[in-house]
Amino acid sequence: LWGDRDYAPMLRDFCRESQILLMGLDEAKVLYGGESPEEIFAAVYGDGAVQLAVLKDGGNGAWASDGKQILYLEPWPCRPVDPIGAGDAFNAAFLAGVLEGCDLQTCGRMGAVAGAMATETDGDTEGYPDRRKLQRILENRAQIYR
Structure with missing residues (x-):
């Protein structure tokens, strides 16, 4: 360019x-x-x-x-399908951690999880986790579906 x-x-x-x-x-x-x-x-x-x-x-x-x-x-371990949007997801979650006052390691984990999840679906933003889902993953809590 x-x-x-x-x-x-x-x-x-x-x-x-x-x-x-x-x-x-x-x-x-x-x-x-x-x-x-x-x-x-x-x-x-x-x-x-x-x-x-x-x-x-x-x-x-x-x-x-x-x-x-x-x-x-x-x-973060994942099964990637499409890498588009992973960097933006990492950035968004990392910055959310900064805004929440998290330490550098936690901000990095938040970014890694969001970036990995973004790759597991087709599309730019479809795999992004919401804050609740991200927190469950960080706390290693399983989601129970009924």
Whole structure:
């Protein structure tokens, strides 16, 4: 889409102004030039307003950092059918956890569950869990159907 123009510096400027930065690992490698999550987080937290950053790597999990620690977030087990919408579901659930005041690990688990569930159906949003269903899964409580 960009032709021969490099917009990476402009995108890094936008990222630097963000408080919460959620991006794919492949996107982060292009923007920041690092290969490992540690290298990328070092570049992200070099200067700017970023308070939380997440690097998502699909079925391989994700990494989250608050600038002091880096947590690896395990992928949630699922039977994927269609990957469309998984990243958006992860982002929405992760941010819901942030807004609820959850710790970084819990926010990551919320994102992982929602992202995994999004892949288990066809369509962009059909597999997204509501808050009650997400909470049942996080608490490892079974749903009883009558």
